[in-house]
Amino acid sequence: MTHPTLSVVVPTFNESAVIEACLDALLAQSDDIHEIVVVDNNSHDDTVAKVKSRAAAHADATGRDPVVVLHESRQGLPYARDTGLNAATADILARIDADARVEPGWASATREFFARHGETYAAGSGTCTAYDLPFQDKFRSAQDALCRTVHEKLAAGDDVDAPRLFGSNMAMTREAWHRIRPHTSTRTDIFEDVDLTICATDAGIRCAVIPDARALISGRRFKSGPVSYLRYSWCDQRTFAMHGRTAERRRAIVTLLTATIPFYLAMWVPFRLWNPRTSRFEVLHLFRSNDE
Numbered sequence: 001m002t003h004p005t006l007s008v009v010v011p012t013f014n015e016s017a018v019i020e021a022c023l024d025a026l027l028a029q030s031d032d033i034h035e036i037v038v039v040d041n042n043s044h045d046d047t048v049a050k051v052k053s054r055a056a057a058h059a060d061a062t063g064r065d066p067v068v069v070l071h072e073s074r075q076g077l078p079y080a081r082d083t084g085l086n087a088a089t090a091d092i093l094a095r096i097d098a099d100a101r102v103e104p105g106w107a108s109a110t111r112e113f114f115a116r117h118g119e120t121y122a123a124g125s126g127t128c129t130a131y132d133l134p135f136q137d138k139f140r141s142a143q144d145a146l147c148r149t150v151h152e153k154l155a156a157g158d159d160v161d162a163p164r165l166f167g168s169n170m171a172m173t174r175e176a177w178h179r180i181r182p183h184t185s186t187r188t189d190i191f192e193d194v195d196l197t198i199c200a201t202d203a204g205i206r207c208a209v210i211p212d213a214r215a216l217i218s219g220r221r222f223k224s225g226p227v228s229y230l231r232y233s234w235c236d237q238r239t240f241a242m243h244g245r246t247a248e249r250r251r252a253i254v255t256l257l258t259a260t261i262p263f264y265l266a267m268w269v270p271f272r273l274w275n276p277r278t279s280r281f282e283v284l285h286l287f288r289s290n291d292e
Contacts, residue, residue, distance in 0.1 A: 001115055001118035004090070006107055006110060006111050007033075007088035008095075009039065012038055012041060012043060012048075013042065014045045015098035020054055022100060023038075023054045025102045026107075027066075029104070030062070032107035033066055035090065037068045038070070039070045040071050040080075041072050042075055054067070076186060091173065091174055092114050094171035097217060100168050100215045110171050117208065121160075121206045122175065122200075123206070124162060124171060125165050125210060126171075127214050127215075128215050129216060131216040132218055132274075133222065133276075147209075148211075150208075160209050161206055161207060162209045164194055164197040165200070170196075172200070176203075176205050180196065183199045190235050195239055195243075222267060222268070223268070223271050226264075230261070233261070236255075237249045237252040272285065
């Protein structure tokens with residue numbers, strides 16, 4: 001694939017607090033982005049107004065407006081995602097969350113990966129660390145090491161297959177999306193990115209780690225209450241059950257009980273204490289709402 005173009009799909013629902021930072025990071029790389037497709041999923045705040053304002057300001061400054069705003073009335077992330085991916089026109093279709101902030105070089109790294117390796121890997125995910133949680137330097141160091149290893153393996157012609165796509169920072173070829181979209185689910189009680197991964201692998205599409213396609217994401221899910229977090233985490237095994245993947249479902253349940261929930265319980269207090277605005281642990285921050 002020579003000089004592939006890149007579309008970025010951003011589903012939104014009441015993302016007024018974070019959408020401007022998301023768009024600013026993308027627009028700073030607009031030379032490498034063909035279009036940004038924002039799909040509003042019935043927001044009742046000023047998300048759309050902020051998107052249009054940012055797009056207009058960028059157009060005034062550069063003479064080019066790459067932002068497309070669409071509306072999806074059917075409620076649910078899979079519907080908004082599908083609307084955006086179906087409408088996107090580039091060779092490569094990326095999907096990020098509205099609370100994600102791609103890092104400098106993200107777009108060019110994504111395009112370069114598919115230009116060089118798109119014949120082998122038609123889908124992949126970049127790496128992510130949280131901008132609103134502590135201890136992220138350790139995760140960043142581990143991901144830097146992973147990216148170096150991936151580069152070395154690619155140079156040697158070795159495999160760099162990833163076990164799953166990560167919805168906060170992923171991309172696939174448009175041809176791959178058109179192959180798998182008839183088989184994807186619009187259920188809102190599953191992990192849509194795991195569903196995408198299963199549909200992709202069933203279609204013979206290989207998924208990879210995309211080195212240097214880094215994004216910062218929100219860790220607000222880890223600050224939610226235990227009932228909410230457990231309900232969210234349970235979607236993993238439900239996705240495998242929907243696809244009849246009994247062994248994977250069992251492993252997901254074991255992982256949930258032995259790793260996911262223990263990590264959440266161990267880190268909930270320090271994560272809640274962390275104030276990302278001051279980069280300090282503050283007792284009063286423990287009692288603030290998760291949206292503050």
